[in-house]
Amino acid sequence: MSTRSLATPDLTTRRAPGLGGFNLTVLRLEIRRLLRNRRTLLFTMVLPVFFFLTFGLNSSYANAQDGHGNVSAFIMISLALYGSVLATTSGGAMVSIERAAGWSRQLRLTPLSPVAYVAIKMLTALVLGLSSLTAVYIVGGITGKPSMPVYLWVVTALCVWVGSLVFAAYGLFMGYLLPTENVMQILSFTLVLFAFAGGVFIPLSQFPQLFQTIAQYTPLYGLNYLVHAPFLGGGVHLAWVANAVIWLAIFAGGAAWRLRKDTARV
């Protein structure tokens, strides 16, 4: 019986980590993983650049005056947004692979909180979003077609980047919700729908009124108007901000909810 006191552990020195386990080592390792995944990295850079080269340089409208610059610049911003949300969605959706590998279950055996994990994954996805956005802006700059003041190149790029956070949460949520085998096919398809509904590819004024009304409630609508606002200079509508913030809350909340539930064995 005397051995028991030796075996009795001192529990008083044990603490749970602050910030739910969020730390820079994990962030660094997650970004390193992302950079190793070259296929996703290239895909999310090449696709929006290809779209820009196809639609953003057409001489029949590209040089026409628009906002504080020309139509080519407007299209560049649109496609940078599309590329960026495609990238952050892909980044977020990578959790479906982690889930299939049992990694998210493994993390449940560590102090890492679901909220901290969601934050890490969203920040990591933003790195992917930045690479896509940068590719579009660099190619745009090289072609010499898009025209707007230098400060607007910086300001619109920042808006696109920060805004793409909404879709990092979307990818994360869907990555937990959908089966791994076809999560990216489904997400790519929904992004195209959201892009049309949000007026990213074609201005909403070209669509029937009913479609325009419904469009106001879709996830890319608010973001699309917000990222073009500095360029167009017409002010910011509260409805756009509300749209983006509410969708962010839905996606991030959904992701945290699914992560908490996600302990299934593989």
Add this chain to the structure above:
Amino acid sequence: MHVTSGHGSRPDDGTGLLAIDLRGVHKSFGAVEAVKGVNLAITAGEVVAFLGPNGAGKTSTIDIILGLSTPTAGTVSVFGMQPRQAISRGLVSAVMQTGGLLKDLTVGETAQYTASLFTQTRPVAEVLHRAGIADIANRRVGKCSGGEQQRLRFAMSLLSDPELLILDEPTTGMDVEGRRGFWAAIRHDTAEGRTVLFATHYLEEADAYADRIILLRHGEIVADGTSSEVKALAAGRTVRATLANADAAALRAIPGADSAEVRGETVLIHSTDSDAVARYLLTSTPARDLEITARGLEDAFIALTSDDAHDAGDTGDTGQSVTNIGASR
């Protein structure tokens, strides 16, 4: 710090810190009841084996202890806390049998990742060395063999220097050498007084590494004691003979016979006094081709956990009543 007699501090005496305390735990998945009223008290420092066939409820019980699932009824406490609280403090870690690794990280990166999540950790290099994988720290996890991946899971579980280590069939799929190396590492480690609970299919693992063996069957504990106590449940020998037109009831009446079974012309008599049974068969009946065999832990395991164990009547002496046989000490 050797705590080889950890079960000497049974919880029944009301003292000692309980590493695991399950009371009346039930777990149902729809209509299927995987865990049916498990009461389990494991004192700090014990090395305990969960033995049972697939579907016995080992994994469901472990999931409850780890907070990965919540019991349908009953309470669970780990070092007096909710499982999740104990995990947040790095008190509990587990080695799962499959999954839980990212292929695109290296072995060293996986350990760093895990280490960064805890407030207090052993150095990554030390833990990799203890798990015997220091030389492959730069290898991608996807390129590691099954045994190497399992050692990595073990290394990850050591990082937080847990007080309780749970191993869910840790050596499944390993070759003999891999299993031996893995257990050598665990044994070296538990010499420091860590509480260990491991689930296994391998009887010899339970026999060799556990202070206490808990047999599970259909979500219930059917035996609980040291390996020699569990073996004693199946003590005695089986006498087998060829005997035409035998009557099972008459055979059971033989002095010294505990149970009897008739399979065509073959009779099987289980007895703690096989000599008396053999003498009776050879002198008082036309029995021939006599064979006497001893029962080992494996037989105890089969007798206590097989589906027909309680229905066949031949092991009625080791039925439900054996629960917690160790408590009498």
